[in-house]
Amino acid sequence: MIPNLVTVRHRRPDGRRLRLHVPVLPVLLVLSPLLLLAVPVGLVACLVLRVSPLGALRGAGQLLWALPGTRIELEQGRTAVLVSVR
Amino acid sequence: MNEERRQILQMLAEGKITADEAERLIDALEREQRESPPGAAPRPKPKYLRVVVSSADNFGGDGPGRVNVRVPLQLLRAGVRLTSLIPPQALTQVNEELNKSGVPIDLTQLKPQHIEELIEQLDDVTIDVDQPDAKVQVFCE
Numbered sequence: 001m002i003p004n005l006v007t008v009r010h011r012r013p014d015g016r017r018l019r020l021h022v023p024v025l026p027v028l029l030v031l032s033p034l035l036l037l038a039v040p041v042g043l044v045a046c047l048v049l050r051v052s053p054l055g056a057l058r059g060a061g062q063l064l065w066a067l068p069g070t071r072i073e074l075e076q077g078r079t080a081v082l083v084s085v086r
Numbered sequence: 087m088n089e090e091r092r093q094i095l096q097m098l099a100e101g102k103i104t105a106d107e108a109e110r111l112i113d114a115l116e117r118e119q120r121e122s123p124p125g126a127a128p129r130p131k132p133k134y135l136r137v138v139v140s141s142a143d144n145f146g147g148d149g150p151g152r153v154n155v156r157v158p159l160q161l162l163r164a165g166v167r168l169t170s171l172i173p174p175q176a177l178t179q180v181n182e183e184l185n186k187s188g189v190p191i192d193l194t195q196l197k198p199q200h201i202e203e204l205i206e207q208l209d210d211v212t213i214d215v216d217q218p219d220a221k222v223q224v225f226c227e
Contacts, residue, residue, distance in 0.1 A: 013148070051171050059171055062164035069134060071156040077149025 003067045009082040103199050132226035141220045166201040
């Protein structure tokens with residue numbers, strides 16, 4: 001399953017907090033025209049680097065599918081960053 | 087025939103692994119099955135690799151630090167599969183740079199099935215490093 005929601009939390013040293021919830025599917029839909037442009041660029045890059053475009057697409061898809069459940073939490077004193085993919 | 091054995095034979099049929107490797111995998115599988123007592127519930131397979139680092143060091147006067155990273159094992163597998171796409175000329179360049187840095191590892195000898203096997207064995211890995219001012223834990227859950 002592709003990620004549904006990416007959550008980014010940031011706590012600054014002065015105590016201010018930033019919370020960002022990014023719904024992946026709507027964002028992908030909004031960016032779809034740009035993605036369509038990126039496809040031929042990726043294809044050319046694959047041909048130049050002699051990488052199988054299908055293999056690259058499959059690999060990227062597998063990577064995207066495996067992302068849910070990833071959680072990265074960094075804390076240093078009063079500063080903290082959290083990135084969570086669900 | 088159980089699912090794991092079928093997968094090994096499938097990989098052998100597809101030429102992804104050699105007969106020797108298939109034999110070793112099947113041996114390991116049989117050992118694992120013998121070790122688990124009959125009737126006992128199978129241990130749930132871990133899904134995540136977790137790295138926790140706690141440091142009491144006061145870097146930059148900001149207070150102690152903590153890192154907590156949870157990565158799905160499936161993501162590691164997907165990453166490993168991506169490495170098989172790296173063109174041979176790039177691998178040669180990486181090898182040269184590694185050699186220059188004093189790390190004589192030949193990445194062209196690293197086959198995807200070896201890394202796949204390595205990830206399979208990660209399930210049982212637990213690393214604990216305890217120091218007065220820092221603690222590192224790496225485990226699967």
